[in-house]
Amino acid sequence: MGALKPWHIILVVVVLVLLFGAKRLPDAARSLGRSMRIMKAETKGLMEDGKEADKGDLAGKAEANAARTPLSGEVQAPAAPVADPVQRVNER
Template identity: 60%
Template sequence: MGALKPWHIAVLVVVLILLFGAKRLPDAARSLGRSLRIIKAETKSLHDDDRDLAEKADAQSGYQPLPPQQQQFAQPQQQPVAPPVDPVQRVREN
């Protein structure tokens, strides 16, 4: 396989003109250019979105909550708790 030579390009241009016509080729080239610009803009926005997400992830991973402050509150008085009663034993007693 060799590189493209000038006569290869000339033959390709002649075939394209015969297939599509001289009037349709500029429109096709314009459409191709628009499509390439759209693709370029979309890939750039995807790259920017990825970078923004990475920056947010870095910012969140660096987040450390403040240590809880030691507050001293009065301890509420605990009520005495009755010992647990077995329900089966209670039925047998009655």
């Protein structure tokens, strides 16, 4: 049912020749080829940028972990709350 037969290809070629004319078909094919090359180059560039960003993220995390200073021996108690929420509700 979905098989591409030789007469399908011939029909497509005839329709293209009728629509664009025999003189414009080589230019259209050339333009399509350029567009495909540009798209391929851009997607390849995006893939490389993604890989470099992943490597940069890992290096940045390693540097951040190395730059941390160890905690000192002094530990401060947390500050007392300003008002206990339960008391505040009961006061109203």
